Amino acid sequence: MNIWNVKFQVIQPLASFPRPLCIEREVHSSPSYYNEGPFRQGEKHCFIKYTLSGRGELRDSSGTYSLTPGTCFLCDVRAPEFEYYYPENAAEPWEFFWMGFIGDTATKMVRELIARNGNIYNLPPDTTIIRKLLKYKNYNGLTCDLTPFDALKLVTEVISALTASCWSQHPDDARSILVRRTQQMITDNITGPVRISEIAHQLTVSREHLSRVFKEHIGMTLQEYILRQKMILACKLLRETTLSNKQIAARLGYDRPTHFTRAFKSLLHVTPSQFKEMGMTALL
Numbered sequence: 156m157n158i159w160n161v162k163f164q165v166i167q168p169l170a171s172f173p174r175p176l177c178i179e180r181e182v183h184s185s186p187s188y189y190n191e192g193p194f195r196q197g198e199k200h201c202f203i204k205y206t207l208s209g210r211g212e213l214r215d216s217s218g219t220y221s222l223t224p225g226t227c228f229l230c231d232v233r234a235p236e237f238e239y240y241y242p243e244n245a246a247e248p249w250e251f252f253w254m255g256f257i258g259d260t261a262t263k264m265v266r267e268l269i270a271r272n273g274n275i276y277n278l279p280p281d282t283t284i285i286r287k288l289l290k291y292k293n294y295n296g297l298t299c300d301l302t303p304f305d306a307l308k309l310v311t312e313v314i315s316a317l318t319a320s321c322w323s324q325h326p327d328d329a330r331s332i333l334v335r336r337t338q339q340m341i342t343d344n345i346t347g348p349v350r351i352s353e354i355a356h357q358l359t360v361s362r363e364h365l366s367r368v369f370k371e372h373i374g375m376t377l378q379e380y381i382l383r384q385k386m387i388l389a390c391k392l393l394r395e396t397t398l399s400n401k402q403i404a405a406r407l408g409y410d411r412p413t414h415f416t417r418a419f420k421s422l423l424h425v426t427p428s429q430f431k432e433m434g435m436t437a438l439l
Contacts, residue, residue: 156182158250159295169303173261173310175254176200178291180207183241184248191238198232201265202255203313204239205278205285209249213239213274217363218356220275222249228274229317231265237274254288256310264314273361276317284316333358334372337365341381345388347408349381386422389415393431400427 160179168174204211205227213220213228216236222228230237241249278285291299301309321329340354355362369377385407392403404415419427 158182159292161291161294161296162298163301163306164298165301165303165306167303168306171258171260172303172307173256173258173264174303174306175256175301175309178252178254178288180250180252180289180292182209182248182250183211184245186241186243188249189238189240199262200255200257201229201231201262202253203227203229203317204251204253205288207250207252207280209247210242210245211239211249211251212242213237215274215361217273217361218352220356220359222251225277225279227276227278227317229265229269229276230274231262231269252288254313256313258310261310261314268314268318271364271367272317272321273359273364275359276320278316278320282316284312287312330368330372333360333365334369337369337377338380341384345381345384345408346406349408351377351381382418382422386419389419389427390423390430393427403427 158180160177162177163175165172165174204222206222206224208224211222213222214237215234220228222239228239230239280286336358337354340357341349351366352362355365358365366377369380373380375383389403389407392398392406398406400416401412404412407415409415409418416426419425419430423430425433
C-alpha cells in the first residue's frame with residue numbers, strides 16, 4: 156500500500172547527469188508483494204529501499220538477507236539474480252521508502268559500488284540524507300521541479316551516504332575490519348566445515364566482495380587461508396597429541412580421513428603419518 160509519493164521533473168536535463176525519478180513510502184503485509192530482476196529487464200532505473208519498521212527480505216546470488224529497520228539496499232532493477240519480498244513468516248507489516256533514479260552515470264556508480272560492497276547498507280535514521288528524503292512527504296502527490304544541479308546533488312548525496320557507511324574514516328578501515336572479522340570467524344569454526352558463503356551471509360556482504368577484499372589484504376584466497384589454518388592445527392595435534400589421523404580428520408571437519416590426508420599433503424608435501432614419524436616442524 157502506498158502511503159505517499161512524490162515525482163521529480165528535471166528542467167532542461169543534461170543527458171550525462173543522474174536524475175531522481177520519485178520517492179515513495181509504502182507498507183506491505185502480504186507475501187504477494189514480490190519483485191525480481193528477471194521480470195524487470197525492460198526497466199532502466201536504479202533505486203534504494205530503506206526499511207523504517209517491520210522486516211523484508213532480499214535474496215541474491217550470495218544468500219538471503221533480512222531487511223530490518225535502518226537497513227537499506229541498493230539495486231540496479233535489471234540485476235538478473237535479485238529478488239526482494241515480504242517474507243511469509245514476518246510478524247508485522249514491512250514499512251519502507253524507496254527512491255528511484257536514472258542515468259548512465261548513476262548506473263555505472265551503482266554497479267561499481269555493489270560490485271565492491273554488495274547490496275546491503277546500514278544507515279541510522281538520523282543520517283542527513285534519510286531525514287532529507289523523508290521530508291518530501293510534505294509534497295505528497297505533487298511533482299517537484301529540479302534543476303540539473305539539484306537533481307545531480309540529490310542522487311550523489313544518496314550514493315555518497317552509502318559509500319560513507321562502508322568507509323567511516325579511511326577507505327581501508329572497513330575492509331580491514333571485514334578481514335579481521337572473517338579471520339576470527341574462521342578461527343572460531345576451524346574444527347568444522349568452513350563455508351565462505353555462510354561467513355559472507357553473517358557479515359552481510361556478497362561472497363564475491365568478501366573473497367576479493369580478503370585476497371587483496373592477505374595475499375591468498377579464502378580457500379587457501381582456511382586450508383592453511385586447518386593444517387597449522389593439524390600439525391599441532393600431530394606433534395602434541397596421540398590422536399590418530401582419523402580422529403584429527405574428524406576434529407578438523409573432514410568427513411573422510413583420505414580427504415584430510417590429501418589436503419595435508421597438498422600443502423606440506425608429506426602425509427600426516429610421515430610428518431609425525433619424522434618429527435617435522437611445519438613452516439606454515
